[in-house]
Amino acid sequence: MTTPLRGLLDRDVVAATAGVGLFAEALRDQAVPVTETEWAPPMAGTEADLATVMADRRRVEANALAFARMTAAEAKLVDVRPAAQALSLERGTFLHAGPPLEWARASGPMRGALIGAVLLEGLADTPEQAEEQLAAGHYTLEPCHHRDAVGPMAGVVSPSMWMYELRDDVHDNTSWCSLNEGLGKVLRYGAYGPEVIDRLHWMTRVLGPLLQQSVRASGPFDIKSIIAQMLQMGDEGHNRNRAGSLMLLRELLPGLITADAPSADIAEVVRFSGANEHFFLNLGMPACKLATLAAHNIPGCTIVTTMARNGTDFGIRVSGAGEEWFVGPANTPEGLFLGSFGPEDANPDIGDSAITETGGIGGFAMAAAPAIVKFVGGDVPFALEATQRMYGITEGEHTAYTVPILEFRGTPTGIDVTKVVRTGILPQINTGMAGAVAGVGQVGAGLVTPPVQCFPAALASLARRAEL
């Protein structure tokens, strides 16, 4: 028999350390070269669940399958239709962003958006009346995600609003998102003044039908391909959608120009769409929803398939834990403010748009979009570091979405609950910030993470379902 360790200590000692710095310091004091690696203990109290879930015999394969499905999912814009048709949304039902929510616990911007939607539908004559009806429980509130839809910020959808309809034929899934209203005083940020409702009426009367004509005439349009390209053009797909919006406009144009409509309407639709640098967000979100939907409901899988906020709670769902939500209080983003607004004006984190991070773009792709730091705060090294940090909690590197400055490395994709719990690293989200008071609208944009507790809770559920 050989002795494999023979001679090991005859050579100079070279050490690697993990965790607290004391060991490394002690070695350096003795002139021993040392390489330190980062390490932190798992989140408190998770050791037993972690051991159980890591031992689930289905886990490795389930996660690999989820990742393969997420990255293979298509996203084709196939139609634009009113929510009443597309989602069979009933009069008196309103969809909203994030996990389930009741009026009593709803934040200012969520209340403002619901009031606006009630007014838009003609169910009340005044904001006060709408608020009374909502408070009295006249209406049904339901998460967008429960109908495979997504909505930015408050994410309120009512039956007359027009929706983008996206298809993933590979996995036979469909997802929907409302049309983007632009920035500032808009419904999704909780504003509901007359100019907000007028704009929504115009969107229903002119914008939606014209987009429908264009998509039906020259679609379907490959939204996944636009996301892949925009990451080569300084966008990350959550708070920077400049190139994506221009590419979408280019796709829509031929069908718009030849549409059967007054040329003044066409010109206004082009002007409205071209002026909105976030126009594409409402396509990128359902594209990411289709990716995560394809990865959902795989037994034993520890990949996060939903992260969503309703302005009060932050909720996640996990592939192997079905329709269960794991919820904690939403954090308030830190970032840059518009005009004279400041941190005290900001509502806690809100919106389904964290589906972008769940799908491997947004905050996870900030290295592709260094200029975003001028909008959400942070600096360029932070943007690079954010993406690199996310490789530590994800299943793999996206096969279609790549980051040029990282030498075309795929974006970190497929948040693994076990990796989040083991490392304590939380998903990096960037986001718009709504004013905390109903009616105010957007006050800024910033950086935020989910509340820690969602992940140990999800892990516990996975542990209960584990097959060893």
Next chain:
Amino acid sequence: MTTPLRGLLDRDVVAATAGVGLFAEALRDQAVPVTETEWAPPMAGTEADLATVMADRRRVEANALAFARMTAAEAKLVDVRPAAQALSLERGTFLHAGPPLEWARASGPMRGALIGAVLLEGLADTPEQAEEQLAAGHYTLEPCHHRDAVGPMAGVVSPSMWMYELRDDVHDNTSWCSLNEGLGKVLRYGAYGPEVIDRLHWMTRVLGPLLQQSVRASGPFDIKSIIAQMLQMGDEGHNRNRAGSLMLLRELLPGLITADAPSADIAEVVRFSGANEHFFLNLGMPACKLATLAAHNIPGCTIVTTMARNGTDFGIRVSGAGEEWFVGPANTPEGLFLGSFGPEDANPDIGDSAITETGGIGGFAMAAAPAIVKFVGGDVPFALEATQRMYGITEGEHTAYTVPILEFRGTPTGIDVTKVVRTGILPQINTGMAGAVAGVGQVGAGLVTPPVQCFPAALASLARRAEL
């Protein structure tokens, strides 16, 4: 009196070395910490001229003024007109890229483009006849630059071609560039087949007049602002113009949609323009020409104001040396090839598009456009390094054009002949590659530098003009 050096050698010696590595190695052998800096002797035989030009009492102020003018220059797209009107271009005169050239010395793509232009103007019925006329000296050939115009690749302009007209009101300058034909078999790459001539006729009949209507209806358009934005969107403005082209299209759209023309023509113009990712190049080039024009003809100034190639010669002009060209044989780019083309198919460097590098973008801004390496070759570290290397030969950092990944540092702007000669660092250009044979068209894209000899020649001229 104090002795300032007292105690210097009482402390540990810390050394910095420049140039050959022997000194640093010798110090390291003696365990002396050493910082090496790059240094190379000036270009051979330039020492005397360099001393004279560096001593020119006007130099420092002249260069600062040139830089200030370059970065302050505006670039507004104010009109689109035929060259006959815009440049008073006479029938029988043809403009071309680069320094002055005679037919006998013209390369394949330059000959092909001139043949095509003669056919377009209806001056000959066949390519053979056009070639005979050109060889017999029937026509006048003149550099675009001599009329403050610029042309990509062969850069051939004939009277019936429509030109973008850009204004810099700050310095009261105007510049022009022809309309972009798209990629592949196009006149500017030396192709002159029937499909090339047909497209040029359509551009003259439909595209030009419609662009004119749009610019006159809703212009002027701020091209400088688009360049500033495209650098935030992964373009460098020479061989990557994707975001720029989309932003230009967005500006032109309202005026196109409401133009007085058949909607089929409008739709075709939008489709043609939207499909061309280099559409913007022909705006970026005259914008850079306006910047360098503002810096030209300042006595004592050592800043390069023109770099241009005619496919045979590479020529530069320098602010303090007036209209004199300093010429050397054009290098052949190295890079990536289309289809089955290879290095043996490539013509030497051609086109006025190196005005982008002269103006501080293009190869000088490659750090802003890491994805360009997929088109011109090299790798991402090279793209970053190229921009950083150019800071060593330029007067300053552009005030409007910034590179996000370099933490919004301004692009290296204003090539200083003295710095090029002192360091031996040549300007980094990226470029399209034309086929060497007339009629072939584009064969690839790559990286290239000017021939060395332009710079000592320019320095010698500056030395003769020096005021000590």
